Amino acid sequence: MKILLAMDTSPASTAALDEIVARQWPAGSSFEVLSVGEPSHLWTTSEVPQEAARRAEEVVQSGAAQLRSKGHEVAGTVLSGDPKAVILDQARSWGADFIVVGSHGGSAITRLILGNVAANVLRYAPCSVEIVRGRLNLDRTRVLLATDGSASSERAARSIAERPWPASTAFRVLSAVELILPATRALMEPPFVDSAFIESARGEAMQRSQDAIARAMEILAATGGDLSESISVLLDTPRAIILEEANRWGADLIVLGSHGHSGVERFLLGSVSEGVALHATCSVEIIRG
Numbered sequence: 001m002k003i004l005l006a007m008d009t010s011p012a013s014t015a016a017l018d019e020i021v022a023r024q025w026p027a028g029s030s031f032e033v034l035s036v037g038e039p040s041h042l043w044t045t046s047e048v049p050q051e052a053a054r055r056a057e058e059v060v061q062s063g064a065a066q067l068r069s070k071g072h073e074v075a076g077t078v079l080s081g082d083p084k085a086v087i088l089d090q091a092r093s094w095g096a097d098f099i100v101v102g103s104h105g106g107s108a109i110t111r112l113i114l115g116n117v118a119a120n121v122l123r124y125a126p127c128s129v130e131i132v133r134g135r136l137n138l139d140r141t142r143v144l145l146a147t148d149g150s151a152s153s154e155r156a157a158r159s160i161a162e163r164p165w166p167a168s169t170a171f172r173v174l175s176a177v178e179l180i181l182p183a184t185r186a187l188m189e190p191p192f193v194d195s196a197f198i199e200s201a202r203g204e205a206m207q208r209s210q211d212a213i214a215r216a217m218e219i220l221a222a223t224g225g226d227l228s229e230s231i232s233v234l235l236d237t238p239r240a241i242i243l244e245e246a247n248r249w250g251a252d253l254i255v256l257g258s259h260g261h262s263g264v265e266r267f268l269l270g271s272v273s274e275g276v277a278l279h280a281t282c283s284v285e286i287i288r289g
Helices: 011-022 047-068 083-094 108-113 117-124 151-161 195-223 238-249 263-267 272-279
Strands: 002-007 030-037 073-080 098-102 128-132 142-146 170-177 226-233 253-257 283-287
Touching: 002 011, 002 047, 002 083, 011 047, 011 098, 011 128, 030 047, 030 083, 047 073, 073 083, 083 098, 083 117, 098 117, 117 128, 117 272, 142 151, 142 238, 151 195, 151 253, 151 283, 170 195, 170 238, 195 226, 226 238, 238 253, 238 272, 253 272, 272 283
Parallel strands: 002 030, 002 098, 030 073, 098 128, 142 170, 142 253, 170 226, 253 283
Antiparallel strands: 128 283
């Protein structure tokens, strides 16, 4: 795997580095530690960008040294420009499989307007993205995979299965039973709704969730970890159900597939994966093909 770790001088980036250094990775994985500073022409004095560049270089070299101490192949890069654009460009040009960034938290308004780097990278990255929120518990890591049975969910399951994990890692597969009705049926008002049709649709939805879980469990069996499953009858939005299950189970990491929403859907945060990534209290991976 090729992992691009985007860092600045914040505690969030330090937490992301600590997590990536502590984690196991497939043999032969390579890393690039990247820090991006604003162009010097944006400052009224030359001392500010010079000091920023010096600190960025220190962050990169320190991060690269820690990864090399684990036997990894590492490159360190300091660039200038808009961090959101530079990180994405670097990921494309290097052919990264993963972009890892720390979460700076932020207020509800910040999340809404997506003003931070992590959210922008999450939305437009050409590859998988992880937003790190603190260290995983290496003695009892809990990974929650949310699946809807789609090809993107299967890619997420395979991404987990293809990586090494501590023997004590527990994996849980979650699927929400979502009742999908044709538009003409959905607009009907009681008593015109066909109860037999609704019951049939509910049964089909339950079967879809069960099939999705069974397929994911089959893939995750290769990890050798402790496997469990959870089916939720949809009484809330999928995003809320995933976040609630993660908090209730004590997940350290949530993994979801990305359906690749674009345009207006991206702007309105229409995807479940983006909503979970921005509001979770633990680390989140969004897997892209």
